[in-house]
Each structure stands twice: as structure tokens, then as C-alpha cells.
């Protein structure tokens with residue numbers, strides 16, 4: 488049977504990019520749905536994008552000369568985070584799926600899940616490139632540049648830059664040093680994703696950093712039942728995000744992929760939305776204390 | 778965090794999120810997002 492998570496990831500990717508005409512014509516969708524943000528990383532300049540990327544939208548408002556804060560986008564992102572937490576990363580984010588497909592490319596894989604201190608990188612990206620630069624470094628017209636989109640975002644380069652530049656001669660002519668830099672950065676990130684599982688999620692993604700804050704209080708949570716847990720360590724060995732779910736089932740690093748739930752021999756781990764959650768325990772720290 | 782505290786915190790944050798969305802919509806942020814998203818974002822694609 489096909490992996491349920493993989494099916495949902497594909498459905499999310501297709502739903503995010505349902506404007507197929509855009510791919511055929513090499514232009515972006517111009518309808519009013521674009522005023523709404525999707526929860527995952529999906530560039531609004533991708534020819535298929537049917538709605539807006541939350542990070543692009545956030546920088547657009549923060550960089551507007553009239554505003555210094557975006558109530559609308561932050562409110563939407565908080566809502567997504569409060570319901571799903573990083574379930575969004577594991578199930579709904581198109582670039583999350585893309586990274587997992589890169590990881591399927593046969594190669595030597597990095598041992599372990601990467602240096603822990605490097606994980607701070609995603610919080611730095613959020614604070615500096617998504618927030619500080621658009622708000623504080625404004626041009627003559629008072630407009631701040633969307634620095635994350637401009638210098639880092641690989642989704643923008645891969646799903647928007649490459650297809651649009653290929654389709655439109657005028658963009659091809661305009662492509663210069665910055666485009667070359669972005670292509671190089673995207674290729675480097677993609678190559679890192681081939682050897683390190685979800686490299687971008689772990690070390691760079693500002694959206695993952697934001698949603699990670701909500702894993703502890705989101706409606707969707709995981710828990711561990713200390714009475715059933717046999718402390719075999721199978722869950723932490725199988726986790727490719729470097730989490731020990733028996734100790735920290737609601738870790739900010741957990742993308743809710745569910746691999747640990749399948750690996751647990753005693754069904755001690757549980758996951759689900761509040762009120763309908765099955766398995767695990769009510770108290771999230773229970774296994775660690777047992 | 779106890780279950781009760783978690784529920785109260787979550788409900789309070791939901792209300793704040795709702796209020797934020799309403800405030801953002803009322804001051805025209807949705808149209809800023811729309812305006813940016815319906816044209817090719819030159820920074821996103823590495824041109825601007």
C-alpha cells in the first residue's frame with residue numbers, strides 16, 4: 488500500500504500548484520486566490536502557484552513603506568501553527584516533498600542527522616533575512632527588499648526562476664550575476680539534500696523555525712506512554728530529524744513524519760489532533776521520567 | 778505544561794491570531810500580498 492503521508496504530500500504539491508495553464512504559458516496566475524497564503528513553502532512566482540507563499544507574503548508586507556509588521560500574514564501563520572505545528576513540514580509543504588525526493592537519489596548518506604548547533608541557522612534566517620532586512624534596510628522609496636527570497640530561497644529558484652527564465656526571452660536577457668548566484672545556491676542546497684535528510688528544513692527553513700514554536704501547543708501533538716514504553720530506543724534510531732520522541736515528543740525539530748510511531752514495538756507513542764488522539768499518553772513527558 | 782494551561786494558552790493564541798488577521802485585512806495588507814503575488818517576483822527568481 489502506498490505510504491499515506493507520501494500520497495498527502497503529492498496531493499498538497501498538486502493543490503498548491505493547480506494552475507497548470509501557467510506552466511504551459513510560462514506565466515503566473517493572476518487571480519484573487521493569490522491574496523491568501525498556503526501553509527507551506529511554495530513560491531508565488533511558480534507558474535502553477537494558485538496562492539501565495541507565506542514567507543514571500545510576509546516580506547512583501549514588512550518591506551512595504553506603509554508597514555513595519557504584518558498582522559495578516561503573522562495571524563495566518565499563527566493559525567496554521569496552532570492547528571498543525573510542524574505537521575505542515577511533514578505532510579503539506581511542497582518543498583519538503585522535493586527534499587525527500589532529492590534524498591532518494593542514490594548516494595552515500597551522511598551519518599547522524601547533522602550538527603545540532605547548525606540548527607540555529609533557521610532561526611537566524613528567520614530573524615535576519617525574513618524580518619530584519621525587509622524592515623530595517625529600506626531603499627530610497629522606503630521599500631525593504633525580500634532578502635530571503637532574493638538571496639536564499641531555493642524553492643523560488645527551482646520552481647519559479649528556472650521555468651520562467653526558460654519560458655520568457657525577456658527574463659533570459661535580464662538574468663545576470665544574481666541569477667547565477669541563486670542557481671548556484673539552489674544547486675548546493677539540493678546537493679546537500681541528497682546526502683542529508685531534509686537539509687534545508689533542518690538548517691535553513693524560516694517557516695520550519697516558526698512552526699516549530701507551536702509543536703508543543705498545536706492541536707496536533709505526539710505523546711509517549713511511560714507504562715507501555717520499553718525504552719528500546721527504536722524511535723530515536725529511526726528518526727531522521729534527530730529527535731528522541733520518547734523524551735521530547737513535541738520537539739520543535741519533529742516534522743511529524745510518523746516513522747517513530749511505526750518503529751515502536753510497544754505502541755507507546757501516539758499522535759493526533761487533540762480530542763481524537765489515540766495511543767501515547769496525555770502527559771507528553773511521561774516516558775522520559777519512567 | 779498541564780493540559781489546562783495548554784488549552785488556555787492555545788485558545789488565547791487562536792484569538793490573537795484571529796484578531797491579527799482581522800486587523801491586517803482591515804488595513805489593506807491582503808491587497809499588498811495580492812499585488813506582489815500576481816506579478817513575477819523578480820527577487821524570487823533571481824533577477825531583481
Ligand code: SF4
Pocket residue numbers: 725726727728729730731732740741742743744745746747748
Ligand atoms: S520519526 Fe518521530 S520524532 Fe522523528 S520527525 Fe518523525 S514523527 Fe518526529
